[in-house]
Amino acid sequence: MSSYGEIVKLLAANTGAKRMSEVFDNFVEMAALALRNAVDVRESTVWEAREAQYLQIAGRYDRAELDRFAETLALVTMEMQREPCDVLGRLYMELELGNERLGQYYTPYDVAQLMAEIQIDSVVEQVQRDGFANVYEPSCGAGAFIIALSQAMLEHGLNLQTQLHVTAEDIAPQAMYMIYVQLTLLHIPAVVRRRNVLTLETFETWPTPAHVLGGWGRKLRVVRAINGSRRLIIAPPQETTEIPADALEVQR
Incomplete structure (x- = not known):
């Protein structure tokens, strides 16, 4: 109910x-x-x-x-x-x-699910190639796309705690709080930032409990040392692209 x-x-x-x-x-x-x-x-x-x-x-x-x-x-x-x-x-x-609030809307979840279905094949390929999917979403809002993608990964038999890491950014404090709560409750390893994605000015950086407890700070530093700037799945736009190296800087 x-x-x-x-x-x-x-x-x-x-x-x-x-x-x-x-x-x-x-x-x-x-x-x-x-x-x-x-x-x-x-x-x-x-x-x-x-x-x-x-x-x-x-x-x-x-x-x-x-x-x-x-x-x-x-x-x-x-x-x-x-x-x-x-x-x-x-x-x-x-x-x-x-x-x-004069036009501030969050993406309907069914739209987020459709976006996740479009992306899931490339996510599965990245897990098979690298061991985990490293997902980056600017202007993340409350996290509808990330949540939908995580559920699509579960349907493909993937483990969210070991095979997914999220970097999510939004300039609005409210959005940062909302996505942080939801990713925490879903036990998804993530770094959530309040950040201006145009100027790249970062105001706050919040790792989720799953990020901290899973040792993801160390894992990502090792990956960065070996491969340099990683390829991450970005939505929107719905394509794989490079992001600035400092977007991978994480706590712990």
Whole structure:
């Protein structure tokens, strides 16, 4: 049974004098901050800054509202397990936040699935050739394409933890938080960046737990040392191309 209706009710109960867009943003930001700090060095400068950021947002809500956020994250997690897809992107659109924000829309998941079907053969070939697929997506949004591609890989009998690594970039903080939460819940090794893909200015770099626990920082450094700049699958456009070498710089 789908949890979307219950998730919408929980978020709506937290609005009060707030706009739904603010409540949704606060929810995904706090979820992302909590998951990110779980795999960072505790009490480091950046860890403490994120913790302060989390507490500053939490201070806008009472205990009951914070409990509803925790229940919301639990339902999102269950929904991702029940039917892996772009859950947060779908919620964003069902809450009509795209209209509220003057044309910011997320790719419908069925379109992402079609794109993944077009790409899957080249991904399988890269796994057979290199041992894993190294996927790069600029302007990643909430991650619909990456999620659809990961599910297509599973259908082909591939292991997401050992045969897929993702580098995802978007300039919007909200998009970074959304894709980070979803890739974390799906246990996909990834480095998520808030980055201007035109100027190549990077503001934040967040490795997922699967990236850290899987030792992917070391793996990618070895690959880069052996082969130099890697060929990565990019969408959009839907073709294999070279990316700047610094896009492979990762933490840990």
